[in-house]
Amino acid sequence: MPASPSADPSRLWRPRRVLITRAARGFAHGRAMAERAAALGAEIVELPGDRLMLPKPPDPRAAYREAKATLAVVVSPPSKRRPQPIPPSADWRFDLAEGCHAHCQYCYLAGSLAGPPITRAYANVNEILAVLPAHLGKGGVTSASAERAHEGTTFEGSCYADPLGIEHVTGSLAEAVRFFGRWDAPVQLRFTSKFGDVSSLIGLPHGRRVRVRMSVNAQGLIRYEGGTSPLQARLDALGRLARDGYRVGLTVAPIQPFPGWAAGYEDLFARAATALADSPDLDLTVELITHRFTPGSKTVLRDWYPGSDLDLDEAARTRKLTKFGATKFVYPGETMRDLRASLQDLLHRHLPDARLLYWT
Template identity: 60%
Template sequence: MRLNDMASAPTDTLATLRSASAPRLWRPRRVVATRSALEWEHGRAIVARVEALGIAVERLATDRLALAQPGDPRAAYALAKQTLAIVVAPPSKRRPQPIAPSADWRIDLAEGCPAHCSYCYLAGSLKGPPITRAYANLPEIWAELPPRLGQGAVTSRSAARAHEGTTFEASCYTDPLALEHLTGSLSATIAWFGAWEADVQLRFTSKFAAVDPLLSLDHHGRTRMRASVNPARFARFEGGTDPVAQRLAALARMGRAGYPLGLTIAPIIAVEGWEQAYGDLIGQAAALLADAPDLTIELITHRYTPGSKAVLDSWYPGSALDMTGAQRSAKRTKFGSVKHVYDAATMQDLRAFFQMRIARDLPQARVLYWT
């Protein structure tokens, strides 16, 4: 189906589009704001947005998040995932870092995510309880970006991707769309990039569908939204997120608003029946994005480290996600750590399948990388 042609859509696709009208909006049970966060206009604006939704905000007298946590690890995890802290990003969080293979640089608008994904990439990366922290000092974060213009090793110096300009990834440590109704940070940053007269691109990927605040922004084509998707049969591994059909419909709406688009198919999970499941997913995407003029695809297979596995096992002890080591190989990273990836034969089968199906169903799409 064409992005601008809804009248001839099949009944099941129209049902998908109608379902996108009610996206999931996170309501944290506990919201706190640090003293320094309240000194920033954006910090006060976040507080106002949250309170307008009928959620109380506790204003802390200091910048220390000394929040009482239950002694039981499961209860502590549950409480942390229901908590939003409005804080000031320290210099270490404001400083852009390389983020290959996605983009030249990482830009963090927040840290943490309200979703409950049993493969969560943040497990083992975040220190302490997984509280979501929204940053109040956006002007200081933005000020770090212009010196990186033309720098970086992914798009700035790549013949294949140089036309994307200097790229900044906003979804490394959070899902910014999941927080947008509470923070407004993503809209503000899209508008800032839209006003930046430079060869740049902001990138974000999301498992959520509440794109209404973004549709009328003056983005000037300098922001690419990607939907992070997996087959519907894997929804049990992505608790608290919007259904994949809603994400795809939201992505199509962003395309009609002039945004360049992308699919992040991740994590690719090789279980029995994966060919049918991912074939259906690609077909579903093609039905909505067949004429998207600028569509990218990122393909990321499931992997985990011993540390992340231990954290995820404690968070989701009943998960059916296979992390037993079957069909896996140990791979040492450039930092010396070990991660478990699919073995060579499985990787070869997966890659060949995705190459074939994408070429057939989404021939206009550019596959940025496979990992």
Template identity: 60%
Template sequence: MLHQPERTVRSSRLWQPKRVLVTPSALARSHGRVIVERVEALGIPVERLASDRLPLERDSDARGYYAQAKSTLAVVVAPPSKLRLQPIAPSADWRVDLAEGCPAHCSYCYLAGSLKGPPITRVYANLDEIVGVLPDHLGRGVVTSKSAARAGEGTTFEASCYTDPLAIEHLTGSLSSLIERFGRWEADVQLRFTTKFAAVEPLLGLDHRGRTRMRASLNPAEFARFEGGTSPVGERLRALRRMAEAGYPVGLTIAPIIAAEGWQDAYGGLVAEVAAALGDVAAAGDLTVELITHRFTPGSKAVLRSWYPGSDLDLGEAGRREKRTRFGAVKQVYDAPTMSALRRFFETRLAAELPGGRILYWT
């Protein structure tokens, strides 16, 4: 049993959408009706649409259009493409989507330019159909299923690629349902999710049986201005510790690592804060670490500059190099000297202050 230090746990902020839409197809699903009941129980009115088309017309005021979209939740049915799971290296074998879109306001958001249409948060009502395709993927992945280094994780499913599932859990209950289903699934599997939020209370008492790993997505407090609407870093670390005390395997996603002025002191302070909060968890032998550097595409750069015109996040190309994905898309990553300096810093500092932490990958 992990030692639980004395602390005051205050309630994390919970997102309250200003507008909630539900399509007829979503209402026809039992989980869609559950979501609507949860939303209405919070006193949030729900618009029941006459068709499956979402009434989100583009406005000439780009900032107003963005603000309206980011404050909108839509309960919809996931399209057939979401039932054809995609690999999600280097994180996990397969991507399983519970939603698409996020209520946070991160000025580096990797979803910008990736998602089509307005940045509303779409949550999926056909959870049973999504879960129903998972068994077909057992043992078929390449990241953990067939990896000697990570084979102990079994077949892994990542639930936080196109959303932050904890940010919307109080509205959907989808993450809790999936965790419990993995707990009952007698197979060599692991559900994974990463979050910038701290409202873990609904998850603590679930019968997860160790088959779900939560990771806290972290950046130093000095860079909090790039992560609007999220829980403070200290809250995320306390939430991660509470999950570890509830028997969940846990980890860190330090991302995106930003090589801004003073980054060594900022990230050094972050690692020290993690060590103070979770050093004994790491020493127990199962704290994972994922290290992801900041990158952007031409499309995401254009979108982010329109969404956050006042941000001082460096989206210039000095100190960058082009990298092509396996699909031929171009993204800007840090140049080789910067990457080497960043990697050397993190590997050295983590080994010194979190010696039990296991780095899964660097990218």
């Protein structure tokens, strides 16, 4: 099992190797990523073309380690630049990057992204952002909801990556924040993170059109989130952002009924309340997401983390089908009801002004 995260909230990822494609080198933003990574000590590999040439160690564990230490700077093709619906989080999702360098043993990307788990950062950020205005007012979540219409058209920027965790190399989030800050329309950029370094976002002209959510969990489960910031660092970062005028949120995930879970989640909400206590004009949302897995993700996670004691017992779960007909395993109905009732009560007790967006 990977070691627990360091108590140092400023710890930043230093990729060992950066692969930059020929097309990515044609963008100033892509070249700047490579320069910042080189300053951190990364080996920069300039590829002769646009196809990623990945090392293929014979040992699967070595291949995993190599991939997790690699950043690829590439160009997002037109097919990936088309925003896609992403209920229940937001109207649309768009991608500044894909993949994550952290070692979360319940990683929801396992089985979702093909190939080795390298992190890809897109050099053509301006092209990615330029297609968003055509989707103004056309979403099916906040744009079509009486309860959430005040959020405007929402764009999720962290569906397949944690963009804040690599921001010190990419600078892409700052570009997106400035873009939404200039966009004088009922819109909102949303992203979530497990990292606490928000220094590059403080002071940016966000125009209150950006909501930063921290992905958090009870302290007893943080040990499954190797390579991320400690829980308190994330909460402190959220308070810092709130005091800088950002709209903020808590993404509590993945919720699990571990021994002592009620006290663990009460501690989480109490800590959050303390971190946000002195934030003027606080706009706080909460998303509650229970743990689930698919047969494919279980296979990948068991391969990545063979020593993990994470509960992936299918016999203790209820089998359900996704809207695409795929199998997923969730907690039984009684467990879900107990978790939901308890967490909503704790939320109302410690963060009474927070808006609960959804439970799933």
